[in-house]
Amino acid sequence: MSDKQNRVIAGVDEAGRGALAGPVVACCVVLKPSFKLQNEVNDSKRLSEKRRNGLFTLLLNDIHLGIGINSHRYITKHNVLKATMVAMATSIRKNKGPYNHIIIDGNKAPINGDSIETLVKADSKIIEVMVASICAKVIRDRLMKKYSRLYTGYGFEIHKGYGTKRHFEALFDNGPCPVHRTSFNLNKQLTLFN
Numbered sequence: 288m289s290d291k292q293n294r295v296i297a298g299v300d301e302a303g304r305g306a307l308a309g310p311v312v313a314c315c316v317v318l319k320p321s322f323k324l325q326n327e328v329n330d331s332k333r334l335s336e337k338r339r340n341g342l343f344t345l346l347l348n349d350i351h352l353g354i355g356i357n358s359h360r361y362i363t364k365h366n367v368l369k370a371t372m373v374a375m376a377t378s379i380r381k382n383k384g385p386y387n388h389i390i391i392d393g394n395k396a397p398i399n400g401d402s403i404e405t406l407v408k409a410d411s412k413i414i415e416v417m418v419a420s421i422c423a424k425v426i427r428d429r430l431m432k433k434y435s436r437l438y439t440g441y442g443f444e445i446h447k448g449y450g451t452k453r454h455f456e457a458l459f460d461n462g463p464c465p466v467h468r469t470s471f472n473l474n475k476q477l478t479l480f481n
Contacts, residue, residue: 298415302423308448313374315353317384351384
């Protein structure tokens, strides 16, 4: 493994793991030498949706980006952890940038190797992972907005498939739609709001 001074980091993060509907999206990011947005980025959860979208457009010119996506069907068939790990591994494989060290947000690595590090809350500590978190969140949010036009009445454009009060109310009224993850015990989760 390279020493820390010579490390070129690929940062990996995901979005959608805790949602009740839609895909899980993972991104692997390597910063290009032209990258100048160090003071602008943060953990995606600390940025407004408008700010994330604006940054995403700017970031695309100055990063190498690998994307991995697993659908609600894959999550239902396998489980959300496996879907997340496979999406992360795909994002790493698809990133064509030069790097010699991988930092993954969380405590599990999707692949093995000497130059792979897991770090809880890396999305608030490591700039490459912060950027990966922004990219994964924006890409997934855009997918959920498309689903909101196909499956009206669920509010996907607002909550993006996460278990909010409005989402549970829509499930009470309409039942699950085709992009809900049927492996989640919705009945058990719905009892939280009764």
